[in-house]
Amino acid sequence: MIISENNVVSLSYDLRLATGKIIDKATAEDPLAYIHGVGMLLPHFEAQLHEKTVGYKFDFTLTPENGYGERYDENLVEFPKSMFLEGGFPEIDITVGNFVPMNDSDGNQLQGKITEVTAESVKVDLNHPLAGESLHFVGEVIAVRPASEEELAHGHVHGEGGHHHH
Ligand SMILES: [Zn+2]
CATH class of the missing domain: 2.40.10.330 (Thrombin, subunit H)
Structure with a gap:
């Protein structure tokens, strides 16, 4: 399945700052799951995965402008x-x-x-904690599936990588 709007995408990734410090990660065993195209993640992050599929390995850096903005x-x-x-x-x-x-x-x-x-x-x-940072993401697309009606209505993922109770 190709990643497009209203798909649930599961990812493994490391997020590093320019210093090389890892500040966030998800593993293949415990991936991050999000609904593509509804504004859950940074738009420039989602754009990197648009129309990709399972097994796609990514390695890209978002400038502060494309991430959480500059520090002011x-x-x-x-x-x-x-x-x-x-x-x-x-x-x-x-x-x-x-x-x-x-x-x-x-x-x-x-x-x-x-x-x-x-x-x-x-x-x-009041700057975002990641304002002014370049964000280096390395990871892989683990799974892609259509979001359920319920997930779209709730605006979040149910089950693996998402909400289990609410
Ligand atoms: Zn829900």
């Missing part, structure tokens, strides 16, 4: 410390390296990483 200094935002202490997140430890739930300008939820804490302010990095 504007996404380093300083907030008054009082906002965290009084307002929102008493359960969160305001410490460099910890994450706080935030919303971006489009209202999407994201995890901001605390990069600096002073007596008065907290600086939070």
Whole structure:
């Protein structure tokens, strides 16, 4: 079967940064499964697999532009410390390296990483953790099958590589 829209694709892969560090992987025994063409994965990632089939071995690098975007200094935002202490997140430890739930300008939820804490302010990095990174994927297409009506309605894969309970 050829990979096209609304197929469930199972993959093994390693994801490396430019440094060579592996930051994510799936094996043939425990593959990643996704529904092709519905926006589950990065569009440029899915484009690399479009119209390929089982056994296809891939090895490609996505630029930051084709991955999670560039890093922008504007996404380093300083907030008054009082906002965290009084307002929102008493359960969160305001410490460099910890994450706080935030919303971006489009209202999407994201995890901001605390990069600096002073007596008065907290600086939070709202860039995606993989912004500015080149993403090197090496892997293989393990299986391709049509998605079920139920999977398409739910927007996720059931069974192997997907959701088992919900
Ligand atoms: Zn479901």
